[in-house]
Amino acid sequence: NAGVMQNPRHLVRRRGQEARLRCSPMKGHSHVYWYRQLPEEGLKFMVYLQKENIIDESGMPKERFSAEFPKEGPSILRIQQVVRGDSAAYFCASSPQTVSNTEAFFGQGTRLTVV
């Protein structure tokens, strides 16, 4: 049973380009969470999704950021028109139930660098 898979591990984008980060949850997990970690800071919640539904996106910037978790395939975090401040590590976690009551398993993260 593979763990949470994120790809790419490293992504370099020029300012103004789009970044697409992918997350495949563990088998049997239907809850996916995205977090952002800036250097020397803790992980910050961005968005919580279940299959085909966004449950809570209160931590995600209103503009340029979007997330989806389709019926088939991985969850995607999309950042349009990236800026230098988007440079960070983006982690995905999955759980079989809501994370407040159960273990969350994290992927290895995608490190986005905007140049």
Next chain:
Amino acid sequence: KNQVEQSPQSLIILEGKNCTLQCNYTVSPFSNLRWYKQDTGRGPVSLTIMTFSENTKSNGRYTATLDADTKQSSLHITASQLSDSASYICVVSRGNTDKLIFGTGTRLQVFP
């Protein structure tokens, strides 16, 4: 404000020594408290999860304590090893939500 504060920010110890990391939180309502280990360049890995009624929980050489009255937790590492070098993150789950609130972590370095 819902916050998780950890101390010290960083810690250096010699291999074989014990150490204790601290966590104070103001998260309400409280659901559970977790300690994660995050190696450099990797995702966090869970060490322990404690609910309101649990005072202590062990996972090998890691022992976590929780005082829900004072809203404090500690992580004690016994007989440290070089592989314990990592960031240790205290995370509190807020009741009735699906958010985990992360501390900024304690960066532990174990030297031979």
